[in-house]
Amino acid sequence: MARPRKTDQLAAMTDLVCDDRVVHVDAVRAARAALPEGPTLAGLAEVFAALSDPTRLRIIAALAQNELCVCDLAASVATSDSAVSHQLRGLRDLGLVRSRREGRLVYYALDDAHVTALYSQALDHVGHPTTEDA
Amino acid sequence: MARPRKTDQLAAMTDLVCDDRVVHVDAVRAARAALPEGPTLAGLAEVFAALSDPTRLRIIAALAQNELCVCDLAASVATSDSAVSHQLRGLRDLGLVRSRREGRLVYYALDDAHVTALYSQALDHVGHPTTEDA
DNA sequence: ATCACGTATGAATTCCTATTCATTTATTGA
DNA sequence: TCAATAAATGAATAGGAATTCATACGTGAT
Structure with missing residues (x-):
């Protein structure tokens, strides 16, 4: 045996x-x-993975300021509409972001306090210079 | 133009x-x-990426309890010594973990309060059942 | 010195992920 | 109805990441 x-x-x-x-x-x-148990572990990994990409982090940082439509979000984070849209789909599937349609525009906003909290805590730890501090 | x-x-x-x-x-x-500025953003992404993998998450959870040598860590998180060693190198490069040699054994311990804090905060948000709760 | 053991490393493989490009859907206005 | 615009989607590509396997390194014991 x-x-x-x-x-x-x-x-x-x-x-x-x-x-x-x-x-x-x-x-x-x-x-x-x-x-942690399997599902818990997977959930943790999922959330952290959502925050592990620079583009997604910029999206989250941007949405932490205002609700934004896709094209404004794309302009804000300096990537293509398509790339942003793809990422938003993932974030929405995870429940981190919610969307609202108004005419041809679709507005996205943060929809998960946990993630917002994690983001700002991490930002605090790192020290948070932004472009407006320059 | x-x-x-x-x-x-x-x-x-x-x-x-x-x-x-x-x-x-x-x-x-x-x-x-x-x-956030480029370097800040990259730093954030790096830290979150470190937490985005189930194996690394288990390593961190294990080390949050005790300092552990590589083979005990491997046994704890149920993966190969080699896989654990590879991951530890990454975590050490990020400064999240520190190592200490004692004879043939190398002990690893957590070395970054930020990450530990992020981990437990996320765990709180998710609710934290473990195997000992069963 | 040699051997055994714990750890580290490199190469290879496989899987996952992010972006791009082309296309489609939805909505408004002419 | 048709044209225009915002957004979503799918396929393809490219890059990265995690594990495995084989092997090398360091240390202690015989």
Whole structure:
């Protein structure tokens, strides 16, 4: 069933876990107990991934100021309408952004306080110079 | 030099910015003023990217409990030593993690309060069930 | 010195993601 | 109805990223 282990405790731990050797059993036990569950982990990764792209960060920073229509958003963050639209779709699928149509224009706004909070916290930590500070 | 614009104000804005049409000049101006500068933006994206991968997230969650050597870390997060080592290099290059050698073992620990704070804030927002809650 | 073990590294593979370009849909005005 | 504009979408391309496998490095023990 398994190969022999150095100690019973160790064997119990590693069998419970995986095939690798464990040095500090208690530390590993504690670490594993602290791991978020699969869905939680995936959710975290998703949110952070949304914030991991410069274009999306600019979009979020822009929308943190005003609601904006797609073309204004594109002009604001200096990318193509299409690229912005693609990104907005992703952000909307994640529930981070909401849209509202008015005539031919579609306005987007932030729709998730968590993400906004994460963004500004990160900005605080980094120190937040903007173009208006120049 | 450029194509005709609907208004002078609009023309001034767009020339200052890019080649796209702008609908709400003031909104765009405000949005652009709020954009973080290039290096800041890149730094933000980097940090969030570090948190955007499930494996790295598990590593961070594990190290939030104890300092761990590579093989214990691998056992904790249930991936190969090699994969963990690769990820640790990245995290160390970003200054998120520090290492300490003791004999043949190398212990890693978290080394950036910002990231730890971001992680736990995100965890709070999501709600944080772990395996020990079961 | 040699061996075993823990860790690190490089190359290769595979998967994912962001942008671009072309096209389509939706809405308004002529 | 037709033309024009804003936005969305799909396919394609290109770049990046994570894991695996093989191998090398560093350290301690025999």
